[in-house]
Amino acid sequence: MKVLVAEDDRVSRRVLEKFLIKWGYEVVCCKDGFSAWETLSDQDFHMVVLDWMMPGLSGVEICRKIRHSKKLNNLYILLLSGRTQKRDMIAGLEAGADDYVIKPFDPLELNSRLKVGRRLVESGQLLKEKNRELEKYASEMEALAEERASMLVHADRLASLGILTAGVAHEINNPSTFISGNVQTLERCWPTIEKALQKEMALGGRGQKKIQIIIDEFPNMLNGIRNGVKRIAKIVNGLKTFSRMDKNVMETVDVNECIEQALLLCSNRLKHRIVVEQYLQGELPTTAGDIQKLEQVLVNLFVNAADAMDECVLLNQGILTIVTKVESSWIIIEVKDNGPGIPEDKMARIWQPFFTTKDVGKGTGLGLAISQGIIHDHGGKISVSKRDNGGTKFTIKLPTREG
């Protein structure tokens, strides 16, 4: 416990210092008000013993200054004074002193009074510490609550998005049905129409050029419509998968086998352009899951990686690295590419439905959102990180069947 003693009388000062040291206090002495105030501002003290009458600043003035200072406000002040009048004592206490001892002081009394101060200071410290802990706890709780809230909002958004997409998917299905159907009927009609047009052509006349264009281009137009409908159907299917709430069929899945199967499924996309390196741990434990859905996730990651590496295929050979390993009760699958990597500002958004960096029409922006949903359904986690040497690493954690 550190105490400042401010006393202009040399003898009193020495006596006070001696007693305080004897009682176990760390003592700093000052011989006038100004130096006392300066020392207080420079160092940290727990208690201060002030003489009322001092050159420069008086003890009472220091009391007021202390109470007005934010930093020193907690200091315990014991005012020493030769003034014995009750009103003086009141004035001292009013100025901010915590205690008032009349000089000449009785050492035993001073000791007891300092002990009172010490107890107060200690309990004040304890309180402060508790307060700090509470504050820390409160801010932690607040952060947690905020995180939960944002998770809930996200989940809620996803849920309503699920309902919405299911609805949208169904609504879009009807128009694409009659576009698709009509165009197929038109395709059947086309030979008849073409024959008639050819006859018209044979007759000669002015409209020939236009008729020729129709004969040449009509099949292309039909094709354009069909391709459009096909693409819509693909998106709608993605939406349906995304919004599907059905339970997965949980069977025993060998992850390595799953990877092999997925590679086979997208071999067309990978071959010639990309080298696949596999570091698969032998005798991997199995996981419980829906093998088709897990394959879907892997195919999605592989194709994404291939797309990313296509962008810089001129610079270096695209290498898709696949790693499997076990960490405690988790099976880890790493899918790494050496493409240009995902820009920092887009990292957080890649899981959002409809977010895509691919060209319009090339990606639906649903792949990773669906993948994340599937991995969560399996009780697993999927995360993304930047590789040190450029490129992207996706990590999937799946619980082992035993674990």
Next chain:
Amino acid sequence: MSVNILIVDDEEEIREMLVRHFTFLDYNVEMAGNGVEAIQVLNQKRIDVVITDILMPGMNGVELLEHIQNDAPMIHTIVITGYVTLENALSCMRLGAESFIFKPLEDLSELEEAVKKAEDSMKTWQRKLRELRGLKSTRKE
């Protein structure tokens, strides 16, 4: 003898598209916007094949299949739907639907084949029945 098809779908554009398509393929085609309308048509005309949607206002496709199974079991039924659930598929199967085809009908030939199969089976039976009548008449003589 030509085949009479009834197309049941609440979406007018789909209904008309299918009518056009099957008319073009030389079938006689009728249409209805829901189950109730479909039953009215069934009561008035001879229908061989019913192509029906599932989700429709009024009376849905599953109920229509049930009605057909009870009242006119010789009619062949084909279901087209965008609302694909296992439950729907199973109940349609139990109610005697011969095909279950998903919208958006990216390839109409699947539907055409289903109709063709129904037509073949119908014609086979008609031939058998004719033969049977022939047998009877020869027996009488």
